Amino acid sequence: MRSSLRERILITVLGWLAAFLMFFPIFWMVLTGFKTEIDAVSTPPKLFFTPTLENFEAVRARADYVHFALNSIIISVAATALSILIAVPAAYAMAFFPKKRTKDILLWMLSTKMMPAVGVLVPIYLLAKDLGALDTRWGLILIYVLMNLPIVVWMLYTFFKEVPKDILEAGRMDGAKPKQEVWMLLLPLSVPGIASTALLSIILCWNEAFWSLNLTSSQAAPLTTFIASFSAPEGLFWAKLSAASTVAIAPILIFGWMSQRQLVRGLTFGAVK
Amino acid sequence: MASLTLRKIHKSYGEVEVIKGVDLDIDDREFCVFVGPSGCGKSTLLRMIAGLEEITSGDLLIDGERVNEVPPAERGLAMVFQSYALYPHMTVRDNMAFALRLAGVPREERYGKVAAAAKVLQLDQLLDRKPRELSGGQRQRVAIGRAIVRNPKVFLFDEPLSNLDAALRVQMRIELARLHETLNATMVYVTHDQVEAMTLADKIVVLEGGVIEQAGTPLELYHHPRSLFVAGFIGSPRMNFLPVTVTAAGDGGATVSLPGGETVAVPVRAGGLRPGEKVTLGVRPEHLQPAAAGQLEAEVLVVERLGGETFLYAQLPGGQMLVVQADGENPTRVHDRIRVAVDPITCHLFDAKGLAVERAQRHPLADMRRPTARKAS
Amino acid sequence: MATTSTVAVGAGSVPGGRRRRDVNTLPLMAPSVVLLLLWMIVPLAMTLWFSFQYYNLLNPFMTGFAGLDNYRFLLTDRALWTSMGNTLLLVGWVLVITVGGGTLLAVLFDQEFWGRGVARLLAIAPFFVMPTVSALIWKNMLMHPVNGLFAFVSRTLGLPVIDFFTNFPLTSIVIIVAWQWLPFALLILLTAIQSLDSEQKEAARMDGAGPLAMFFFIILPHLGRAISVVIMIQTIFLLSVFAEIYVTTSGGPGLASTNLAFFIYQRALLDFDVGLASAGGIIAIVLANIVAIFLVRSIARNIAD
Numbered sequence: 001m002r003s004s005l006r007e008r009i010l011i012t013v014l015g016w017l018a019a020f021l022m023f024f025p026i027f028w029m030v031l032t033g034f035k036t037e038i039d040a041v042s043t044p045p046k047l048f049f050t051p052t053l054e055n056f057e058a059v060r061a062r063a064d065y066v067h068f069a070l071n072s073i074i075i076s077v078a079a080t081a082l083s084i085l086i087a088v089p090a091a092y093a094m095a096f097f098p099k100k101r102t103k104d105i106l107l108w109m110l111s112t113k114m115m116p117a118v119g120v121l122v123p124i125y126l127l128a129k130d131l132g133a134l135d136t137r138w139g140l141i142l143i144y145v146l147m148n149l150p151i152v153v154w155m156l157y158t159f160f161k162e163v164p165k166d167i168l169e170a171g172r173m174d175g176a177k178p179k180q181e182v183w184m185l186l187l188p189l190s191v192p193g194i195a196s197t198a199l200l201s202i203i204l205c206w207n208e209a210f211w212s213l214n215l216t217s218s219q220a221a222p223l224t225t226f227i228a229s230f231s232a233p234e235g236l237f238w239a240k241l242s243a244a245s246t247v248a249i250a251p252i253l254i255f256g257w258m259s260q261r262q263l264v265r266g267l268t269f270g271a272v273k
Numbered sequence: 274m275a276s277l278t279l280r281k282i283h284k285s286y287g288e289v290e291v292i293k294g295v296d297l298d299i300d301d302r303e304f305c306v307f308v309g310p311s312g313c314g315k316s317t318l319l320r321m322i323a324g325l326e327e328i329t330s331g332d333l334l335i336d337g338e339r340v341n342e343v344p345p346a347e348r349g350l351a352m353v354f355q356s357y358a359l360y361p362h363m364t365v366r367d368n369m370a371f372a373l374r375l376a377g378v379p380r381e382e383r384y385g386k387v388a389a390a391a392k393v394l395q396l397d398q399l400l401d402r403k404p405r406e407l408s409g410g411q412r413q414r415v416a417i418g419r420a421i422v423r424n425p426k427v428f429l430f431d432e433p434l435s436n437l438d439a440a441l442r443v444q445m446r447i448e449l450a451r452l453h454e455t456l457n458a459t460m461v462y463v464t465h466d467q468v469e470a471m472t473l474a475d476k477i478v479v480l481e482g483g484v485i486e487q488a489g490t491p492l493e494l495y496h497h498p499r500s501l502f503v504a505g506f507i508g509s510p511r512m513n514f515l516p517v518t519v520t521a522a523g524d525g526g527a528t529v530s531l532p533g534g535e536t537v538a539v540p541v542r543a544g545g546l547r548p549g550e551k552v553t554l555g556v557r558p559e560h561l562q563p564a565a566a567g568q569l570e571a572e573v574l575v576v577e578r579l580g581g582e583t584f585l586y587a588q589l590p591g592g593q594m595l596v597v598q599a600d601g602e603n604p605t606r607v608h609d610r611i612r613v614a615v616d617p618i619t620c621h622l623f624d625a626k627g628l629a630v631e632r633a634q635r636h637p638l639a640d641m642r643r644p645t646a647r648k649a650s
Numbered sequence: 651m652a653t654t655s656t657v658a659v660g661a662g663s664v665p666g667g668r669r670r671r672d673v674n675t676l677p678l679m680a681p682s683v684v685l686l687l688l689w690m691i692v693p694l695a696m697t698l699w700f701s702f703q704y705y706n707l708l709n710p711f712m713t714g715f716a717g718l719d720n721y722r723f724l725l726t727d728r729a730l731w732t733s734m735g736n737t738l739l740l741v742g743w744v745l746v747i748t749v750g751g752g753t754l755l756a757v758l759f760d761q762e763f764w765g766r767g768v769a770r771l772l773a774i775a776p777f778f779v780m781p782t783v784s785a786l787i788w789k790n791m792l793m794h795p796v797n798g799l800f801a802f803v804s805r806t807l808g809l810p811v812i813d814f815f816t817n818f819p820l821t822s823i824v825i826i827v828a829w830q831w832l833p834f835a836l837l838i839l840l841t842a843i844q845s846l847d848s849e850q851k852e853a854a855r856m857d858g859a860g861p862l863a864m865f866f867f868i869i870l871p872h873l874g875r876a877i878s879v880v881i882m883i884q885t886i887f888l889l890s891v892f893a894e895i896y897v898t899t900s901g902g903p904g905l906a907s908t909n910l911a912f913f914i915y916q917r918a919l920l921d922f923d924v925g926l927a928s929a930g931g932i933i934a935i936v937l938a939n940i941v942a943i944f945l946v947r948s949i950a951r952n953i954a955d
Contacts, residue, residue: 022774089677093679114939121915127692173345
């Protein structure tokens, strides 16, 4: 039953309308980034104007943008790599050698995510202060590893469970030791799954705005803090703020778009078979 | 060069016993087929031989050595999986060479062996492909090639043909038979398809409920099934079973009365039977003939014409169904009433427990062995 | 080693299924488990300890055991109850909007249309935007009562201008957060819909199911598992919404948009009252655990299969 042309046109219009509405705030922000400060606040809002790069120049002139962006990249990549490194053995054990308690452990891990960060803000803040971890990259990396570990373990677990056991058994028949089984068979076979786990973890770290706002100020501050710093006094300079926001989200947005197919596989958390 | 011996093998998962004591000898170079309905334990038994499942109790011997605790790779076995289990991230060449690589065989030697095996299986052109670029039949051959490269003492096959379409299955079956011939290896093969079992095996092992129902040559199982279960499992279409009553019994045979009143004297060693006893008469569709003077009368309900032969599904007055294999020229139509001749010499009798009453004459081909198979020493 | 494997066979596992080697998985599990255990217990214990102390960073002279004073103070504080209510309202409404809207969008994006791939990319974009940025966009460029786009649209249509953050602070936050999480729901639900066996849909069509019957009897039941995941994951994140409030309303006006997270933040880092904030933290943890018990028990079990 092919849908008629009229139906198809209607659906196209609806689909694009939905997409446009969802994307509009971002579009408007990017647009504002190219306006002069006067155009940015003019009423009626200008859709057509003479674009300018002066805001991006200004943002770049605040030399610390690169510093913040670098922090974002280093922190999210390092935290992701570390959490995957820690999670792989656990996920492997749970997926291939399930014991009576395995499912309970998995659920317990997940439930640690339920604990609201604010509930432990004070002790973590004080601990970080005592350990000299305040406003350091490694401090934030450590927090992010702990924050994302349950989700990373869970995702890897669901991916490992999808690996056909026959293949690993064939490996054992061929003489693979457990370590070789993991390194030569399981990990290569799970590359797509590990990739999507890493993607989600990077995005979560990049956009995390509770610990980064509370535990960093300048040295280790990532882009979330950078943007938040605009909100108060400089918030009036909308065009510059928009330009800054644009450069803050551009890397992760493009990264996300490019990898969305990978990402979706992982996002389903095993809910879709 | 290997013989396998299974002694009192048991397997339990917790409380559930799935293999309940299996004793079996598989001779050097023998092609042994485990067959049975799903859940009978045939795959578990194979996986225990492979070392993928622990043996709960009993002994597994390869060439007389107990190998219960030897890891799979060191048992000198190779296995072909139902799903083929090819390593999807490796080329065909690397798939086939993987075991040698793990064993530390130098690259030159590995690839030389792979090339040789590839030639046998006509995989030469495909060595640089990945499994996903191959057809089902080609994957199957790679899986077999991966086993061959290791030059194992015993090949294990776990329903290797069940994922292929019918035509390819027949072709691969023939290739496997040829391979067995050329490789001179011992093979253990699991299937639920009795045609594969009949055509490939030197020895068929029929499993049911975790025990061996019967083990023997294909024709031994066909002509001398030990029980109703084996009789019904081997042969296609399956054997007809009719409830009959013994009217006379002796060492020379038993006379039974058929539904409809006629009698037939079956040549079995019927010393244990008593007149009046209820037994089951078994007769295969290919041994029944439509004939004007037949002992049975039936109404034909379904006619299947295959061209060369015709299957008649007929109902006896008592309601039992009877399958008759007639020749392709048979003109019978649905709702015709026919008479069917029963040749006593082809009949089997099963007692109330479902065990066969021994037939008076051993079939001349029942003990025929292939020349390659040698007795375990 | 030839003895019985000690691993119990689950009811669902078939003989010959997952292998049952006896492997000591402890060293493999230990790093993750120990880390998470520390992450859970150490701060929790400290929070619990502080919550029974007088501990104000601005007032170093007032120390010592407070007993239940902090809790008494908090539990009689209207602000706590308001912020708790706000937290639940926020989570509830965002879930309703994202699951409902996400389902509709997923059905829409399941249809073939021109440029669907690009349209989908645009629709999921908000998921990648950091909360601080999205809050700023909505606050300054869309919802601003003078220069915002919404104000302009209202004026053009001759309608009264709405000052979102003053008059509807919580609603505004809900809108922002829902906008951020709608793509997540869309992605998961779309994947779930696309995994629906097309033969099942065709069979339903042969049985005479129209689009509506198809949606309610075939698609919606199929989405059950995916919706559970959306609800669970989102609840985890929504219980601790922080940046959006921090950037836009700072919890105001008054307490109108203060959720528990922000309330504790105010006590701890603005009032420097560690004891009080810790007591608030414990209350937040208790609340989260109540939610978690409901969620994990009912949802996660069926997901983890």
